[in-house]
Amino acid sequence: MKRVHAIHSRIREQAVLVGVEIPSADRGIPVEWSVEELAKLARSAGALVVGVFTQHLKRASPSTLIGRGKVEEIREGLLSLKPNLVIFDEDLSPAQQRNLEAAFQVRVIDRSQLILDIFAQRARSNEGKLQVELAQLGYLLPRLTRRWTHLSRLGGGIGTRGPGETQLEVDRRRVRERIGTLRRRLATVERTRALQRGERTAVPYATVALVGYTNSGKSTLMNALTRAGVVVEDKLFATLDPTIRCLKLPDGDQVMVVDTVGFINKIPHALVEAFKSTLEEVRTADLLLHMVDVTSPLYEEQIQVVEGVLREIGAGETPRLMVPNKIDVFEAPVSKITGEGALEVCPISALTGNGIQRLLDVIGTVLDRGKERAHFRFSPSQGHLLSLLRRRGRILTEEYREDGVVVTALVTPKLAGQIRKQLRERDFSESR
Numbered sequence: 001m002k003r004v005h006a007i008h009s010r011i012r013e014q015a016v017l018v019g020v021e022i023p024s025a026d027r028g029i030p031v032e033w034s035v036e037e038l039a040k041l042a043r044s045a046g047a048l049v050v051g052v053f054t055q056h057l058k059r060a061s062p063s064t065l066i067g068r069g070k071v072e073e074i075r076e077g078l079l080s081l082k083p084n085l086v087i088f089d090e091d092l093s094p095a096q097q098r099n100l101e102a103a104f105q106v107r108v109i110d111r112s113q114l115i116l117d118i119f120a121q122r123a124r125s126n127e128g129k130l131q132v133e134l135a136q137l138g139y140l141l142p143r144l145t146r147r148w149t150h151l152s153r154l155g156g157g158i159g160t161r162g163p164g165e166t167q168l169e170v171d172r173r174r175v176r177e178r179i180g181t182l183r184r185r186l187a188t189v190e191r192t193r194a195l196q197r198g199e200r201t202a203v204p205y206a207t208v209a210l211v212g213y214t215n216s217g218k219s220t221l222m223n224a225l226t227r228a229g230v231v232v233e234d235k236l237f238a239t240l241d242p243t244i245r246c247l248k249l250p251d252g253d254q255v256m257v258v259d260t261v262g263f264i265n266k267i268p269h270a271l272v273e274a275f276k277s278t279l280e281e282v283r284t285a286d287l288l289l290h291m292v293d294v295t296s297p298l299y300e301e302q303i304q305v306v307e308g309v310l311r312e313i314g315a316g317e318t319p320r321l322m323v324p325n326k327i328d329v330f331e332a333p334v335s336k337i338t339g340e341g342a343l344e345v346c347p348i349s350a351l352t353g354n355g356i357q358r359l360l361d362v363i364g365t366v367l368d369r370g371k372e373r374a375h376f377r378f379s380p381s382q383g384h385l386l387s388l389l390r391r392r393g394r395i396l397t398e399e400y401r402e403d404g405v406v407v408t409a410l411v412t413p414k415l416a417g418q419i420r421k422q423l424r425e426r427d428f429s430e431s432r
């Protein structure tokens, strides 16, 4: 299937934004703030914002979302602003999008399409690209009735990267086929990832995942902790692909740290769906560090958004620490940063390093809490298991006897299980 890629013009796309407040869809985030975030998204996608319109609506119009008077007001405004693109902050139905384009005589996209476009620009890995295309097609499928002919002369740009206009002309069956192919290819990539994860869990390190709203400083902390060299940018969705690094805690324990994609308000469902395998790293983590950008005036709402996505991906019950970040700029009252059922609040500045030592201590303590005191008896030929225990656990007592060593150690249930299994297999093969 042919794909239409945007021709990046040297002239930046000029965008006009439209924000709508609908009481029934109220998420506690005022329209002005939501539109400000939309502007950041638009700039992250490479556009220049040349105008903003907002409307407080009682009821959404099925044909144009906004009211007839507002359509007229914007149409007149566009005559002098002359944008190439109008971006709505709410999802538009295919009919709404079509009617608005007819009225404005310019391309109209919605927030989801903009976010998908940013992901398409950022995707680097094979897996990332497959995931983004899958998400775009998932978004496209219910909108296939749309006709673009009246705008075909307007060419590429934001919202047209990836599966684009030509695909709108093909029937649903072929899009479904493409989705099927992508799913199969992703399944192959995911198997490799699952295998790697399997290898990592076979080495029983605990995994700590950095989660949070986009731009909260996850990659900055990752770099501060592990010198991973992850790209840090004052851009939304700087990170798409997960990075995993080893980290030694002050108590000597080793853990794996995972940095991955950030979340955002009104995140397109198709995207969460397509990024399941990436988010699997978060879902299977032993501990989450929920990072909060306290310099954002809406950090409390952002916490709610992140908690919501965590529940959606099945990580709602995972133990977590709240990590207010950027305290070099602003120290938010800890009482406001609670998170549901978080174990502890550890304010830091990932940039200056302030608070990181305490954070590491707390991570160590919290992970220790899940550990058990286990007893093992190793025969002289099982020295490799004893050294594994020395490396990964903490030996409390060691008693040498004629038939081997009896050890009491503080270990994760994972490690205890693994050693017991190997001891059992050994007993089994000896008894045959």
Ligand SMILES: Nc1nc2c(ncn2[C@@H]2O[C@H](COP(=O)(O)OP(=O)(O)OP(=O)(O)O)[C@@H](O)[C@H]2O)c(=O)[nH]1
Pocket: 212, 213, 214, 215, 216, 217, 218, 219, 220, 221, 231, 232, 233, 234, 235, 236, 237, 238, 239, 240, 260, 261, 262, 263, 325, 326, 327, 328, 329, 348, 349, 350, 351, 352
């Ligand atoms: N002042 C200050 N800025 C910070 C701090 N931590 C991160 N930043 C800045 O915040 C911006 C975003 O940081 P990133 O580490 O890329 O954020 P992220 O959470 O990985 O973002 P995504 O990958 O886009 O989800 C960058 O401009 C950082 O320099 C901090 O402690 N203090």
Ligand SMILES: [Mg+2]
Pocket: 218, 219, 220, 231, 232, 238, 239, 260
């Ligand atoms: Mg990042």
